[in-house]
Amino acid sequence: MIKDNHTNIPMAPTDRGRWGETLAAEYVETLGYAVIERNWRHQKFEIDLIARLDDHWVFVEVKTRKTGYLESALEAVALGKQQRIIQAAHQFIRRQKKPQKSIRFDILCVEYDATTWRIQHIPDAFISLP
Numbered sequence: 001m002i003k004d005n006h007t008n009i010p011m012a013p014t015d016r017g018r019w020g021e022t023l024a025a026e027y028v029e030t031l032g033y034a035v036i037e038r039n040w041r042h043q044k045f046e047i048d049l050i051a052r053l054d055d056h057w058v059f060v061e062v063k064t065r066k067t068g069y070l071e072s073a074l075e076a077v078a079l080g081k082q083q084r085i086i087q088a089a090h091q092f093i094r095r096q097k098k099p100q101k102s103i104r105f106d107i108l109c110v111e112y113d114a115t116t117w118r119i120q121h122i123p124d125a126f127i128s129l130p
Contacts, residue, residue, distance in 0.1 A: 016064050017062075020062055020110035021048055021062045024048070028060065028106075031053075033052065033058060034052045034053075042088065042092070045084060045091055047085060047089065047092065048061055048062040056104055057092075057102075057104070059089045062107075062109075063107065064110045065110070065112075082105070086128045106122060106124065107122040
């Protein structure tokens with residue numbers, strides 16, 4: 001978990017989402033992930049962050065929420081959203097020259113209030129069955 005008491009949190013929802021994704025990318029890089037793509041898109045599919053960790057692809061869904069928001073990060077990534085992320089990951093992997101040994105799906109929730117923020121990281125939040 002990371003906290004910062006000196007952050008100006010953007011007010012517009014789109015800007016807040018980008019801000020949260022930037023914090024998430026910086027956070028996973030401190031864990032040794034190499035961020036390869038941000039906001040990767042193919043047709044109707046989208047993935048917030050695509051990273052490598054050792055020999056693994058990690059597909060990261062980022063949720064930016066105000067502290068006390070009723071829906072948790074895990075709840076916000078319901079089955080339908082998980083399926084779209086999995087489909088997007090498969091599209092991404094098909095385009096790679098060198099496949100990785102495994103894939104993983106993480107969720108990162110950036111929670112904020114007027115003066116602070118924190119990151120909740122849920123590694124291996126859901127799975128893709130063959």
